[in-house]
Amino acid sequence: MSNMLVQRPTTRASAPKPQSILIVGCGIAGPVLASLLLRFPGPASSLPHITILERNPSLTSSGQNIDIRGIGKQIIGLLDLEDEIKRSTTGEEGVRFVDENNCCWAEFAVDKSGKVETGTSDVEILRGRLAEILLDKTKRDSKDVQDRGGKGVEFIFEDSLMSLRQDEKKAHVQLADGGERSFDLVVGADGLHSRTRKLAFRNEAEGCLKKLHMFAAFFSMPKEDEDGEWRSWFHAPGGISIMLRPSGTKEKSTVLVLLADKTGIIADQLAGSERSVSAQKKLVMSKLNRIGWQEQRLTKAVETADDFYFDVTAQVNLTKWSHGRVVLLGDAGYCASPFSGMGTTLALAGAYHLAGSLVNNPSSHSQAFEAYEEAMHPLVANAQKLPPAMPHLIHPQSTWGVWVLRILVAAIYWSGVGTLLFKWKGPPASAVKLKEYGLLDEKGE
Ligand SMILES: Cc1cc2nc3c(=O)[nH]c(=O)nc-3n(C[C@H](O)[C@H](O)[C@H](O)COP(=O)(O)OP(=O)(O)OC[C@H]3O[C@@H](n4cnc5c(N)ncnc54)[C@H](O)[C@@H]3O)c2cc1C
Structure with missing residues (x-):
């Protein structure tokens, strides 16, 4: 796999002067960037000095089910993590649309060859487990560089960015614990609500969050025999849908509750208490009331969940991803x-x-940031183009609308046009080919 992506360069790019780089966020993008930066050609002592700052005390192996597709899988191959990740997948067999009686109206199986991007990828994994694997890899890469005389990666957990200012020479940051540090570059890999973005882009970042008027709640619950290895997707009137999915373990199933909020009522209800988990749980439990499918089980699971997560769903639309010495990632x-x-x-x-x-x-x-933006723009533009039905047409408000949706998915299933639809409108994970940079697939001494 790695040979497909990386050709050994015939001439090596001249090694840059070691730069100090702060990566804010140790989720998915942060550790991968660190590992790839440690592949700079040249001796270990010339590699960048990387610091990763993560606000959480540690990573947990749970989190929502996510999928890796197309070029994402190529990069996993480049990092030699294919086997480890395959061993950690949730094993989801596909998606089933179910009703109140758990009757299946339509099912769309995973394409295990990975050629057709259906709703279920052939690489489905819990986000936390993936983050854990990526962090372990970065730690191994860092140790390896340190053994060869380089600085490797410094990890700072349980601290976060408080302020950021830049001058011609450096970016200066202040951390929540009071520490002050200066870096050549700062990479904001701190997720949807990025503080790096707010601090570096200020007014430019205002209004960049395009809310999709849909909230998502995620949690896990003890697995029951009938949960099986398929994703069950249930729709209820009021713009509610629930996905019950395998976690890759015998002990638990994962749940995603999606709540449409076209009128802004949920946002109003939560106003002022957006960060209160008990207010979020209360709201989700009220929505589960009388949905007619696994109601008691789901309500109890929300009440007792210690991995409950709730957020607005949104896209980030910025015309530029860099500002001086700061660049945004993921x-x-x-x-x-x-x-x-x-x-x-x-x-x-x-x-x-x-x-x-x-x-x-x-x-x-x-110039590096310009080249990065140029390479990423086509892929991002493709990914942000959601199919016309997403997300509100598949979250009907009325009982009648839910029936129409079920009949529609059943028609797609029975007519056999599902594969064609996925080929036409599936996630565009291979629409843009990866550019070659000659990043070494072995240590560059
Ligand atoms: C419910 C749900 C389902 C999803 N399903 C899919 C899917 O099926 N397929 C898919 O491809 N994607 C899916 N995603 C999206 C996917 O999880 C993200 O796109 C991906 O995790 C982005 O990675 P990231 O590294 O950019 O950000 P994140 O994974 O969000 O990581 C950001 C990190 O930064 C840390 N951080 C935040 N603020 C600070 C701060 N101030 N200081 C220090 N650290 C900070 C956070 O703790 C976190 O560790 C889903 C997301 C959600 C919410």
Whole structure:
């Protein structure tokens, strides 16, 4: 796999002067960027000094089910993580549209060859598990560089960015614990609500969050025999849908509750208490009331969940992803929303292109950032183009609308046009080919 992506360069790019790079966020994009930056050609002592700052105390192996597609899988191959990730997948067999009696109206199986991007990818994994694998990989790469005389990666957990200012020479940051540090470059890989973006882009970032008027709640619950290995997708009137999915373990199933909020009532209800988990849980439990499918089980699971997560769904639309010495990566710069099925793939591709652009432009971060933006724009534009039905047409308000939706998906299933539809409008994970940068697939001593 890695040979497909990386050709050994015939001439090596000249190694840049070691740069100090702060990566804010140790989710998906952050650790991948660090690992790829440690592949700069040249001796270990010439590699960048990387610091990763993560606000959480540690990573948990749970989190929502996410998928890796197309070029995202190529990058995983480049990192030699294919086997480990395949061993950690959730094993989801496909998606079933079910009704109140758990009757299946239509089912769309995963394409295990990975050639057709159906709703279920052949690589489905819990976000936390993926983040854990990526962090372990970065730690191994860092140790390897340190053993060869380089600085490797410094990890700072349980701290976050408080302020950021730049001058001609450096970007200066202040951390929540009071520490002050200066770096050549700062990469904001801190997700949808990125503080790096707010601090560096200020007014330019205002209004960049395009809300999709849909909230998402995620949690897990003890698995029951009938849960099986398929994703069950249930729709209820009021713009509610629930996905019950395998977690890859015998112990638990995962749940995603999607709540349409076209009129802004949920946003109003939560106003002022957006960050209160108990207010969020209360709201979700009220929506589950009388849906007629697994109601008691789901309500109890919300009440007791210790991994409950709730957020607005949105896209990030910015015309530029860099500002001086600061650059945005992954959801922070170009979140495409969970409905794109492309968030993880964009985070991986972004890390690859940013690392490659820095290798190719060792003496100018501005040129490197321009090259990164140029390489990523077509992919992001493709990913952010949601199919016309996403997300509100598949979240009907009325009982009648739910019936029409079920009849429609059944018609797609029975007519056999599902594969054609996925080929036409499936996530565009291979629509843009990866550019070659000559990042080494082995240590560059
Ligand atoms: C419900 C749901 C379902 C999804 N399903 C899919 C899917 O099927 N397929 C798919 O491809 N994508 C999916 N996604 C999207 C995917 O999870 C993200 O696109 C992906 O995780 C983005 O990676 P990232 O590294 O950019 O950001 P994140 O994974 O969000 O990581 C950001 C990191 O930054 C840290 N951080 C935040 N602020 C600070 C701060 N101030 N200081 C320090 N650290 C900070 C956070 O703790 C986090 O660790 C889904 C998302 C959601 C919410």
